[in-house]
Amino acid sequence: MRIALVYDGAYPWIKGGVEKRLHEIGKGLVKRGHEVHWYCVGWWLNENRNRDIEVDGINYHAVCGPMEMYVNGRRSIKAAIKFSLSLFRPLLRNKFDIIDCQQFPFFPCFISKLVSVIRGSIFIMTVHEYWGPYWYEYLGKIKGLFGRLIEKLTFKLTDNVITISNYVKSTLDFYNGKIYVVPNGVQFDRIRMLRKKGEKSNLIFVGRLIKHKNVDILLRAMDILKRRGFSFKCFIIGDGPEKKNLKKLSEELGLEYEVKFLGRVPSDDDVYRYMKSSDVFVFPSSREGAGIVTLEANAAGLPVITADHPLNASRELITSNNGILFDLTPEDLAEKIIFMMKNHEGMKEDCIKFAENYSWDNIVKLTENVYLEVLE
Template sequence: MTSEKGKSICQITPFLYPYPGGQEVHTYMLSRSLARIGWKVSIVTTNFPIGKTYEKVDGVEIYRTRMVINPIDNPITPSMLSILKKIDADVFHAHSYWNFSTNVACFISQLRKIPFLITSHGYQPFRYFLGKFLRTFYLKTIGGYTLSNLDKMILYHPQDKHILMSLGVPEAKIEIIPNAITLEEFNPDIDGSDFIEKYNLVESKRILFVGRLIKRKGCKYIIKAMKDILRVFPNAKLIVVGNGPQERQLKSLSKNLKISESVIFMGYIPPLGETLKKIYAISDVLVLPSLDECMSRVILEAMSMKKPIITTDAWYSKWLVQPGEVAAVLVNPKITEQLANAVISVLQDSALATNLATKGRKLIEDKYNWDKIAKQLTKLYVKCIEGKRQQLNL
């Protein structure tokens, strides 16, 4: 241990915001929130995207290590070893259990005899032989070592429990602490009127998709549904925020469906920037028809902005429809008519839209904002620190 008061935490992640991704934004926002309530916080990550080797941002010390190679988005950074050996930390908190950085953090935590926690940012099954083989090999070697030596595994919601338990993580080591956003940054009073004028959207119903343009995000399903939506709302516009390998294919799809004038591809927009907040502000409904998801930051942001949500009826969406807390419409996005009808219903029924938006905002205020989650994590960190000290008779 290096901090006498037990208030020093090191977050470890392969990439960090502004690298695009939910895990990267989560780690940055969590660290900032912990610093605000008195923790000394450091982040050890890689130099991708290129950044300063060391800087202090929002009260958080950031160390970037040189990436040697990056196989399957898993950067190998040998210099991370030396930084983690000497960095001021009472707890190591790594993000995702598949990464080299997590394995290194686990190894050093054992040498330093400090608690080691992991947040799982979702489990995406491998569907091909090579992926399945690599997963099995990893879990029988260094991945198995990492999972067997952690103190706590943090999950966003209980639905992931059975997956981690099947990988050998005892139920007693699993904690449920959800994702979160910052209320004041995503508030319903943000003005996006200049965006409406810029894109001539005054007369339009505005449907929003935000996400990477990859297969599992399901953007093609809302594009297909637009054909039916436009029959009821001829001036409707689908705003697509994000880029990715399917961008050309999705643009071709909208062209082939003869709806390209009704689909606006915005490209990549930084997730914490003012432009994205303005786009949320002017949208009438957010549609996220993902095939696979964890606990979407995009949904949290839109809910905080009091926007009605339509998303996939799958195990990972159950947190949105708890008894008395129905904060979204859940559909099977592969059934085009079902998705289109859900969007049409929300656009036609202002009472339904308002009810969803109000319940969504309340859910964020009550459960999913960083002020609450940082305090929840603080209790867990302190518990782990005290437990480790008792174990070592310190």
């Protein structure tokens, strides 16, 4: 098969969950004999002026030059529109069997659909999360109505949708097409073979430092624990628009010794080593399509504490054997941290066994089967 993946972010320049997923699936499909192209922002153009490059067998195509994708912690509509308008000509140049466009940030889906009609390709949309009424909370009544309308319209573009969790599938009860569930995966064997970092920590967070990740709640929980006489250390790995505010909050709470901001760690292997040097993974995010990072933490032997929030689909990956949910308050998170610090050692093997089911080899085969089925 000739397959086109469409998403503005691209791994390894951006290391978010969607980027990691597409890279692992694309790389795996190449190994299975397929031709894979990724149409994205040319994040490499500042160092390499070639608009078309190959990484791990995947053909990357720069649709436009690097740009800021976030404004004040939110996805830039202007950037999404610019990427979409720049997408048409490059994508039209080649004939593909499958065009798989990531639904968010919506606008590229319309261009991808148009190209698929002109070229006679099958258009598939991958949905990582469905916001629905949350748009009004996020943008207000008028702007939220526009966001919700655009989101709903994308489902008119295709009869075939991939979702990354059963939870996301359950939110699409209005959709009349075929829905395939292809979860996120984890580099299980790679994580298992890595050694720990030298520095030890009790807790660790990994993710982009934006508001809905709720790292401030983690810091306030750490403050509660400190005032109650507990002495826990925490690594925070990641960068983003909230970093300055979070470091300021940490200083105001007097957590300079307990909390260490490691910033963006360039190497995935180093991230996994930091995980293996910690005891418990804390992920307070209130909005996740799935959360690859929770599986990575389990593969490293860490139980997960994550938010019991309706838009946090990573809840679906939590059982009584590999983690626990909390009520998105600093007080409840503090209690769950105390519980996990007492029980994490006994959960280690169950965490590892759970993550093994989500190896990328299995996820690539699932994806391949979906593509082959829609082509029949």
